[in-house]
Every structure is written in C-alpha cells, then in structure tokens.
Amino acid sequence: MIPRHFQITVALVLLAILVSGMVIIRITHKEEAMTLRGADTAPVVPVVGGKQEHIQVLVAYDDDQALRWRPADVFLPAERGMRARETLRCVMAQYLQSPSPHPLAKGADIKDVYFINDDTMIVDTTAQFADGHPSGILLEEMTLASLIETLAANVPGITKVKFLVDGKERETLAGHADLMSFYQTAAVHEMAKEFE
Amino acid sequence: MRWSKQRLGKAGLAVAVVALCCALGISADTAEHQLTVYTAQSSYSLPVLDRGGKAYLNVADLLSPLGASQPHVKGKEWRLELNKAELRLTEGKEKAVIRGHQADLGGKVLVEDGRVLVPMDAALSLLSQLLKTAVDYHQPARRIFVGNVFTRFHAELKNGDQPSLVLTFSQPIKRLDANHEEDRGVLFTHTDRTTLTFSQDPLVSDVNKQQFGEGAIQSLTFSEENGAASITVTGNSKLQVIRSEDGKTISLQPQAPVAVATPEPTQQTAPSVEEGQRHTQEFFVMIDPSHGGYDKGAIFGGKLAEKEITLRLARELRKELEERGIAARLLRDSDIDLALERRAEITNEQHAGIYVALHAGRPGRGVRVYSSLLSDPQQPLAGRFLPWDSAQSGALNRSQAAAHAVAGELRKKGLTVASLGMPVRPLNNIVAPAIAVELAPEGDDPQSMESQKRHNTVASAIASGIAQVRGQMGVRP
Ligand SMILES: [Zn+2]
Numbered sequence: 001m002i003p004r005h006f007q008i009t010v011a012l013v014l015l016a017i018l019v020s021g022m023v024i025i026r027i028t029h030k031e032e033a034m035t036l037r038g039a040d041t042a043p044v045v046p047v048v049g050g051k052q053e054h055i056q057v058l059v060a061y062d063d064d065q066a067l068r069w070r071p072a073d074v075f076l077p078a079e080r081g082m083r084a085r086e087t088l089r090c091v092m093a094q095y096l097q098s099p100s101p102h103p104l105a106k107g108a109d110i111k112d113v114y115f116i117n118d119d120t121m122i123v124d125t126t127a128q129f130a131d132g133h134p135s136g137i138l139l140e141e142m143t144l145a146s147l148i149e150t151l152a153a154n155v156p157g158i159t160k161v162k163f164l165v166d167g168k169e170r171e172t173l174a175g176h177a178d179l180m181s182f183y184q185t186a187a188v189h190e191m192a193k194e195f196e
Numbered sequence: 197m198r199w200s201k202q203r204l205g206k207a208g209l210a211v212a213v214v215a216l217c218c219a220l221g222i223s224a225d226t227a228e229h230q231l232t233v234y235t236a237q238s239s240y241s242l243p244v245l246d247r248g249g250k251a252y253l254n255v256a257d258l259l260s261p262l263g264a265s266q267p268h269v270k271g272k273e274w275r276l277e278l279n280k281a282e283l284r285l286t287e288g289k290e291k292a293v294i295r296g297h298q299a300d301l302g303g304k305v306l307v308e309d310g311r312v313l314v315p316m317d318a319a320l321s322l323l324s325q326l327l328k329t330a331v332d333y334h335q336p337a338r339r340i341f342v343g344n345v346f347t348r349f350h351a352e353l354k355n356g357d358q359p360s361l362v363l364t365f366s367q368p369i370k371r372l373d374a375n376h377e378e379d380r381g382v383l384f385t386h387t388d389r390t391t392l393t394f395s396q397d398p399l400v401s402d403v404n405k406q407q408f409g410e411g412a413i414q415s416l417t418f419s420e421e422n423g424a425a426s427i428t429v430t431g432n433s434k435l436q437v438i439r440s441e442d443g444k445t446i447s448l449q450p451q452a453p454v455a456v457a458t459p460e461p462t463q464q465t466a467p468s469v470e471e472g473q474r475h476t477q478e479f480f481v482m483i484d485p486s487h488g489g490y491d492k493g494a495i496f497g498g499k500l501a502e503k504e505i506t507l508r509l510a511r512e513l514r515k516e517l518e519e520r521g522i523a524a525r526l527l528r529d530s531d532i533d534l535a536l537e538r539r540a541e542i543t544n545e546q547h548a549g550i551y552v553a554l555h556a557g558r559p560g561r562g563v564r565v566y567s568s569l570l571s572d573p574q575q576p577l578a579g580r581f582l583p584w585d586s587a588q589s590g591a592l593n594r595s596q597a598a599a600h601a602v603a604g605e606l607r608k609k610g611l612t613v614a615s616l617g618m619p620v621r622p623l624n625n626i627v628a629p630a631i632a633v634e635l636a637p638e639g640d641d642p643q644s645m646e647s648q649k650r651h652n653t654v655a656s657a658i659a660s661g662i663a664q665v666r667g668q669m670g671v672r673p
Contacts, residue, residue: 063559065559065560065614134558135493135494135495135557136494136555136557136558136559136634137555137557137564137566137618137632137634138557138558138559138564139557139558139559141618141620169375171537171621172536172621175486175487175491175493176555176557176620176621177621178619178620178621178624180585180621181585181619183619187569187570190569190617191617191618191619194614194616194617194618
C-alpha cells in the first residue's frame with residue numbers, strides 16, 4: 001500500500017505542474033498574438049552578421065550537363081558553420097530562381113550544418129530538397145558536386161561532407177546518388193572535373 | 197527578447213503536455229503502428245488500425261502473404277481459405293468459425309469498403325488454428341513468430357589493438373538498418389549509441405542487457421517494439437557496423453581514421469574467402485533492371501516510367517549476352533520492389549562475374565556509363581570481412597576496364613557516350629566488377645526511350661563490351 005499522505009503529495013505536485021504549464025501557455029499565446037500583429041514589419045529571417053563578399057559558386061547547367069564557376073555576392077558571417085550554411089544556401093538560390101539552370105523543388109533548402117570535428121561537416125537539408133529532387137544519376141550527382149565543391153572552395157579545411165535529409169540519414173538523393181557515405185572533398189573535386 | 201520567450205513558451209507547453217499525459221496515462225507514441233509476422237519462408241509487416249481505441253488488422257493483410265484466398269462474401273458471412281482450411285467471419289460478431297469450430301476474437305468483426313477487419317490480438321488464434329502450427333505472439337512488441345523461426349545471437353567483446361564487438365547470429369540477417377546518436381554532456385561526458393534495427397528478422401534474446409566495461413564499447417541492450425527488434429550498443433566512440441558476407445556476423449568497432457585521398461586498394465582488401473571460391477563457378481552477368489514496384493524512377497513524357505524501360509532493356513541485354521554464349525541473370529523480371537541494399541546482397545551471394553545496373557535518365561543525349569567513385573575508402577578488417585560501403589574497392593580497376601570497353605562499343609554504334617566515375621548506389625556495395633549504364637533521351641524526345649531499335653543497339657553494344665573483357669573479370673589485374 002502507498003501511504004495516503006504520499007498519494008496526496010504526488011497529486012498536488014502534478015496539479016502544480018499542470019497549472020504552471022497552463023499559465024505559461026497563456027503567456028505564450030499573448031506573446032504570439034503580439035508577435036503576429038507586428039509581423040508585417042518584422043523581418044522573416046533573422047539578420048546574419050558578417051560582411052558582403054564576392055565568392056565563386058559552382059553551378060550545374062542541365063542544358064549542356066556542365067558545372068561552371070559563377071560569381072555571387074553574398075553576406076557571409078565570420079563563424080565557420082554559419083559561413084558554410086550561407087554558402088550552400090547561395091548555391092540553392094541559383095537553382096530556385098526562374099528560369100533555373102538546374103531546377104530543384106520549391107522548399108529545397110539547407111536546414112542546418114554542423115561540424116562533427118574540425119574537418120568533417122554534416123549538412124542537414126529540408127525534406128523537399130530530396131523528396132522533390134528530379135530522379136536521375138547525372139542530375140543527382142550534379143547537385144551534390146556543385147554543393148560540395150562550392151563549400152570546399154569557400155570554407156577552408158573541410159575534407160569530408162555528409163548529407164542528412166530532415167535530420168535523418170537517407171540512402172540516396174532521389175534513387176541514385178549515394179547519401180550514406182561521407183564524401184571526400186578531394187574525390188568530389190576529381191568528379192567535378194568530369195563535368196568540365 | 198522574442199526568442200527567449202518563445203523558448204519559454206515551448207518549454208511551458210512541453211511541461212503541460214507531459215503533465216497531462218502523466219495524469220491521463222496517454223502514451224506520446226505517434227509513429228505508425230505495425231505488426232510483423234515471421235515465417236520460415238518470409239517476413240512481412242502490416243499496418244495496425246485504430247478503431248475506437250482498439251487495435252485492428254485487415255484480415256487480408258494478415259493472411260494473403262501466407263497464400264490465403266481473398267475474402268469473398270456469401271450471405272452475411274465473409275469466407276476465405278488457407279491451406280484448405282476455411283475461415284468464416286460475420287460483421288458485428290465476436291466469434292469466427294475456423295475449420296468448422298468457433299473461436300473467440302475478443303472483439304467485433306468490422307467491414308469497411310470490402311475490407312474485413314479483426315481485432316489485432318485475434319491474429320494469434322487465427323494463425324495457429326488455420327496453420328495448425330506453433331505460433332508465438334510477442335504482444336507488446338507486435339511480433340508474431342510462426343513455427344520455430346527464431347534467430348538468436350550472442351555477443352562477444354574482442355579486446356585487441358582496437359576493441360570490437362562481434363555479434364554472431366544463428367541465421368543470416370536479411371535486413372539491417374543502423375543509426376547513430378551521440379550525447380555530449382557536461383564535464384566532457386560523451387555517449388555514443390549505435391542502434392541496429394532488424395525489421396525482417398525473427399530476432400529474439402533471453403538477455404536484455406550486457407555490460408562490457410568503460411571503453412569504446414560499454415554495453416549492449418536488446419529491445420523489441422512496433423514489429424521490429426533492435427540492438428543498441430553504447431560506448432564513448434562512434435562505431436562502424438560491418439556485416440559479414442554470409443550475413444551471420446555483424447561486428448562493431450570504433451571508426452578508423454579515414455585517409456583523405458582515395459588510395460589504390462592494397463593487398464589488405466583481398467577478396468573474401470567466398471570470393472576466392474567464385475572463380476571455379478560459371479561466369480555470369482547479373483543484370484539489374486533498376487527501380488520497380490513503387491519506385492518508378494524517372495518519368496518521361498508524363499507517363500513512361502524508368503522502371504519499365506530498364507526492364508525491357510534488361511531482357512534485351514540478357515538475349516544479346518546469351519547469343520554470345522555468356523550466361524546472364526536478371527535481379528527482377530517483373531514489376532517488384534527490391535531495395536538497393538538487397539540487390540547488392542543477392543549479387544554478392546550469388547557470386548556474379550560482373551554486375552550491370554541499367555537506368556534511364558535526363559538530361560542530355562546518348563548513353564552514360566558509370567563505374568564507382570569510392571568516396572570514403574575504409575580499412576577492411578582482416579579475414580572474411582569486407583566493409584559494406586567499400587566492398588567495391590578490390591574490383592574498382594576491373595569495373596573501370598569494363599566501363600571503358602562498354603563505352604567503346606557504344607561509340608562504335610555512333611552513340612554519344614560519356615564514361616564517368618560517380619558514387620551511384622549500390623555500386624560501392626558490390627564485390628564483383630560493377631558498372632551502371634544510363635540511357636538518356638535522344639534530343640529530348642521521350643519517344644526515343646521506347647524505341648526497340650535503340651534498345652537493341654544499346655544492349656548489343658553492352659554485351660559486346662562485356663564479351664571483350666570477360667576474361668579479365670574474374671582476376672585482379
Ligand atoms: Zn534510375
């Protein structure tokens with residue numbers, strides 16, 4: 001038998017947690033309502049600190065199955081991880097414009113990037129990046145080569161890159177290109193030469 | 197700060213949800229529920245449906261993989277046969293008639309759009325009475341074992357230069373998914389967890405936890421839930437998972453530091469024992485008509501699926517090879533789903549002389565021939581193990597030679613050809629020489645993908661290329 005005073009104590013603690021939870025929800029709702037009202041003028045994306053840079057990005061062109069370096073002006077933070085993410089987003093932006101040299105699905109984006117050690121980077125993409133990626137060996141490899149080469153060129157010291165999709169491992173990008181392996185940037189550099 | 201208040205709000209919401217769940221006894225599990233049935237022939241999973249808070253199964257999902265007829269209605273009764281035994285179910289009734297005897301189902305039979313649903317827990321009596329065999333039901337984990345099909349394992353920690361945990365299984369493992377998680381705590385504590393999930397193997401264990409010590413590999417736990425079993429290995433280092441070729445051993449060891457350049461394979465990557473025996477077997481080409489079933493691959497002209505083109509081309513290639521006196525097998529000869537990993541396993545198990553994957557894809561024109569690009573060559577273990585992700589390393593030179601020969605023959609036929617080294621799945625997992633051939637539409641015309649003449653030309657060139665290098669395929673240059 002559990003003593004009665006213990007039962008009462010547990011019940012009171014649970015009640016207290018429940019009530020405090022409810023109070024916090026109410027506060028948050030007020031806060032959200034205020035935020036929504038002010039949303040018209042508030043910037044959607046937080047401003048990333050750093051400076052405007054003139055960089056080179058490797059862009060895939062489906063028409064002639066080539067990868068070509070193109071200049072781009074982009075605001076790059078000093079911190080390595082943030083710099084890597086913004087560099088990759090700059091490549092994605094090339095493909096999301098219309099007309100696109102290498103169309104990707106709407107919503108394709110970089111969710112997050114992080115280093116697992118100094119030279120190894122994990123790139124987490126949105127589900128739309130893979131779910132909506134056109135299927136085909138060459139199309140998929142061109143996407144990966146363009147992202148990895150641009151990353152290696154603009155963020156020094158990265159030698160291995162692995163992709164996740166919405167936080168999870170996936171076998172292939174769209175049925176063909178390997179997403180399970182860690183890509184060696186040196187090997188991808190050789191691969192990219194095949195598209196010259 | 198807006199950010200901190202949002203965080204506070206989220207935390208508050210989480211606290212409230214947890215408190216509510218505790219108070220009401222609700223599980224937060226929202227994953228799709230499934231039940232898995234293991235038999236000596238196969239394993240299959242079926243969805244578990246929630247009907248008024250009770251778990252139900254579609255009786256056809258449960259019994260047709262075992263060879264049962266589709267339920268047909270006769271008067272008020274639904275009937276189906278399995279092994280000449282009859283099952284009769286009536287909508288709204290809690291009893292079934294099996295082989296003429298009444299059986300309690302523990303809930304009402306439901307009928308929805310011609311689908312007959314029975315309570316999940318009734319699966320045990322339905323299977324045991326229809327099949328007249330021993331059936332084990334692990335109810336909380338939703339796993340049913342028909343006959344004595346259990347796979348057992350034992351774990352042994354080997355402390356050499358590098359510790360490795362060797363799991364030995366009583367039967368080959370069919371499918372394995374590995375997942376890695378790490379926790380970096382305060383004061384430099386760091387825990388790595390590698391979870392191996394076995395969705396198609398009747399894996400059971402009498403021991404749920406084993407402790408090994410304090411190092412890279414510290415403990416192992418066995419658990420089962422939602423129609424699958426898993427083994428979780430905890431330690432302080434990320435582990436590499438390597439399955440032996442026969443599927444009966446899995447070894448886990450700390451990841452070796454990886455070389456940056458792509459070295460030529462050394463003597464250490466010598467073929468496994470099994471591969472050595474291969475040379476005495478007949479040489480045959482394993483043709484992989486890529487995609488199939490739900491995986492349609494690329495779509496041309498709005499309706500023509502890559503999976504259909506690859507199958508047609510595969511049959512054509514088999515014919516061309518046989519005309520040149522070379523044996524060939526198809527990995528699929530109908531519209532079925534086959535995981536990439538499984539395609540590699542079958543090719544390795546059957547000791548193919550060469551593997552040829554067929555694809556069809558945009559952009560461009562002509563034909564592209566691929567060999568593997570080993571992006572992450574791993575140091576193989578000694579003996580009979582080959583690292584799964586670089587199983588191709590010992591055959592890469594021969595794969596490149598085959599790709600070169602096939603590309604040359606395609607060019608002779610006047611086709612535009614590119615020969616490329618790329619990380620295409622599952623080339624890296626194949627022990628034998630392996631290439632992929634991708635047919636592109638001619639001048640953006642989807643009709644060209646269906647052209648019988650073009651299929652003939654391409655298949656004939658691939659066959660001639662293989663015939664040319666056949667002599668070199670079994671031996672390392
Ligand atoms: Zn394909």
